[in-house]
Amino acid sequence: MDPYALKTLNAERRARRAAILVTDLGDGRDRIVREGDQVAGDLGAAIARAFRSGNSGSVEAEGRTFFLNAHLPQPRLVVIGAVHISQALAPMAKIAGYPVEIIDPRTAFATPDRFPDVALHAEWPEDVLKRHPLDSYTALAAVTHDPKIDDFALKAALDANCFYVGALGSRKTHAKRVERLLALGATADQIARIHAPIGLDIGAASPAEIAVAVLAQTIHAFRSRGLDAKGAVA
């Protein structure tokens, strides 16, 4: 392995950016491909598949055998709001492979008693997101219903290009939210990425069912990354 390739790969992994180490198993030469780099032909198609699935494997292309080792950051889910939905969402998302962090400055809501075994921050999103920045391998679901808490986080999620951004609230609530986000400087294209009303339309009624709908939408967004320029799905 080329020492420079190893250094580059580790730097990308530390920065939570996806990278694939492509090794020619015939002559041992290797190189790093970052997400978004253009690679032509069958090899390029296999690389695109590996970025989407995260699966490593060998591929035959151009009469050679390449090994693609896909290094994807662990996807995670940040939930704004320590509410009933979040209580159901946190354990389900964790089981599905999306570790959760919950942020809610309302100390009556954000109690370890209500949220055992979850990373819980009884602070304003502004403060937590400064320490733990959002990124494109993070999903954000804003479920407090309170613009004072949700809006900053939603704008930050759009700016960080989170792979999923969802916001609880009716169409009417969302129309008002759109006005506020425009005033905060978000573009119309960015705002179009927000899933609102939140969750896949499965007719969810209870908080736990809404959590299923949000988790399903998060997984769909993650697994269809890059298939749609705007990232908007469902």
Add this chain to the structure above:
Amino acid sequence: MNDSLYLDEARDPLIIAEGWMKDGKDVAIATVVETWGSAPRPVGSHLVIDAEGNFHGSVSGGCVEGAVVSEAIDVIDSGKAKMLEFGVADETAWQVGLSCGGRIKVYVERLG
């Protein structure tokens, strides 16, 4: 292979390999490139080895690491990468004991 939210730097084989390299050590990197049947570690898993035979990570559940380490020391000496195959069909492999019944292919290369 998914990397953890915050890399576990003390146990991450590729981070350790980079550290060894900076310390001026000779290093080999072994990678699972193919599996069949009930292989214990997924494709893409790494074992990293230095010239003294110190190693971190895994390519199996501890069954074939010993054999990979000794091959890796040859690879460090020669600089020539090797493709190793372990499985029940292979008499030697059976001796080193991939007893889970799976088969794995491990690519061993020198760093630099």
